[in-house]
Amino acid sequence: MDFTFTDHERALSKRGRDFFEQVLEPLEVVTDEHGELPDAERAPLRQKVRDWGLAGINLDKDHGGMGLSMVEQTLIEEQLGRVTNGLWSAVWRAPVSLKFGTDRQIEEYLIPSAGGERRGCFAITEPGAGSDPRQVQTRADFRDGHWRLNGEKWFVTSYNASDFIIVHAHVDGDPDKPTLFLVDKPDYYTAPPNTTHSRSPKFMHNFAYDHAELVFNDTPVPADKMLGEVGQGFELTKDWFVEARLQIASHALGAATRAAEIANAYATERRQFGRAIRDFQAIEFMLADMAVELYAAKSMLFRVAAEIDSGADRSLIHSHASALKLHSSEVAGRVVDKALQILGGRGYMRENPVERLYRDIRVDRIWEGTSEIQRNVVGGRLRKMGMSLYSDVA
Known part of the structure; x- marks a missing residue:
């Protein structure tokens, strides 16, 4: 089994990271202070999404999208998830349920949504x-x-x-x-x-x-x-929930990765009692736990994305997407919390990205299906299908 990303996949991830650093990150503080993205920034940001070739990230080329696989989408979304204040939502995803519309609805709603003319x-x-x-x-x-x-x-x-x-x-x-x-x-x-x-x-x-x-x-x-x-509404909504849960998992882990990186760097720079605070076992163990949880959750994220690309059974995907959303959102909460603890008072300042990530990440255990609902889904699937649905390697 080859877990190595191709050059094309790595380039997409880099594009997402560059877009975060060059376009989205500079808007974080003003968005937080304003409460929303200021009106004057909205149209220019929409155009930058187009200019960077990130319009229609979740649609095929026939519908005006980029024609990306789910793994490719996830590589971009994970990097966008590093940004605070939900600014990742500026890179729109046309509602997946529109793909099941009439030809006229696809022309009137879906294709313009891919290009950002509609939302x-x-x-x-x-x-x-x-x-x-x-x-x-x-x-x-x-x-x-x-x-x-x-x-x-x-x-x-x-x-x-x-x-x-x-x-x-x-x-x-x-x-x-x-x-x-x-x-x-x-x-x-x-x-x-x-x-x-x-x-x-x-x-x-x-x-x-x-x-x-x-x-x-x-x-x-x-x-x-x-x-x-x-x-048919619930069936179409379920398709949207699967995509949304992967997107949330991607963003949650992108946010947690950023927080962990900030905390790791700070633990080296910050000195107390004559040495870097990472030399104290309490800090070292927190960093180790953060790294291990991220490693495991990201492995799960890309496995589920690959299952979607392979055309796996729809019921299997729904089951695994629920488990992924549950695990990733809760891992992110633990990682960001530890990062803030390592930063101490500095991490509690609104000018610090970790403080904003701490506020942002909490909702990931609530929206598009709470952690409790995800546990209900997983438990129900276990009752019907058995533990092999999650424990088998194949």
């Missing part, structure tokens, strides 16, 4: 529905030639960087009919007709774009804006 956000979570999508109360009813959406959505990430929303609703209020709908916005900041942007609350981390709360009040949606078939 979509997902509206799934609700005040009473998160981990259990069957509890979704947003409903879609077909009347007078249009679908009508009614309900409330929370945590609509990148709403103010998007010009359309993919809304998860239950047709006729029936949880056995989960369905996705494409809702156009007049522009990045204006809500669609009969839709209220209630607020964009502040969170523990600062993020490049917002996490909006929306209320749909008989919002009209043309008949041809339904994505997929009635009742």
Whole structure:
């Protein structure tokens, strides 16, 4: 088994690292101070993504993307994950569910999304529905030639960087009919007709774009804006979750690697009691544990990416992606926490990247499926398939 990356793969990783260092890292402090990426920086940053050849990272060439394998995507995403304040989200990923749209929807939404001319956000979570999508109360009813959406959505990430929303609703209020709908916005900041942007609350981390709360009040949606078939919404969302969980794992480990590198360098430079603090076993053991956890988690990350590229069974991929998201997000939390401890008071200063990474990384155990939900997925698969699903080498 050859774990050596090709020259092409290493070049993609370097491009991601260079983009982080030259384009994204200089925007970290201003984004943190502003609470979001300032408006004046948004259009120039979109153009830089195109100029650097990073547009359409997750799409094939027929859809206007880069045609990268999952391993190649992961190599780039891991390097982007080094940045704080969610600035990695500036390198957009068109919603994977759009690939299952009609030819017209692909032309109208997917291909422009690949080039950054359009951008979509997902509206799934609700005040009473998160981990259990069957509890979704947003409903879609077909009347007078249009679908009508009614309900409330929370945590609509990148709403103010998007010009359309993919809304998860239950047709006729029936949880056995989960369905996705494409809702156009007049522009990045204006809500669609009969839709209220209630607020964009502040969170523990600062993020490049917002996490909006929306209320749909008989919002009209043309008949041809339904994505997929009635009742297919959960299946299309599951495909998105698999991709999102790999992306989160990549970003989490990129962030943890950066924190570990900063802590490792500081442990050599910082001297107390006449010697470098890394000479004290307490610090040395923390660094060793950080290195081992990163090594194991990254091996898992690229194994799952390679399984996707090999065309492995969809159910297997879903099972392994859950395990990966669980493990990587929790490893990252432990590594960044140790890094901050090694840095001491300096690590607690907002001007220090590790402080921002500490705030950023916490949400990775929550969004796109909490750690507890991932354990439910893994446990359920063990009950059905047995331990070999995770323990076999083949």
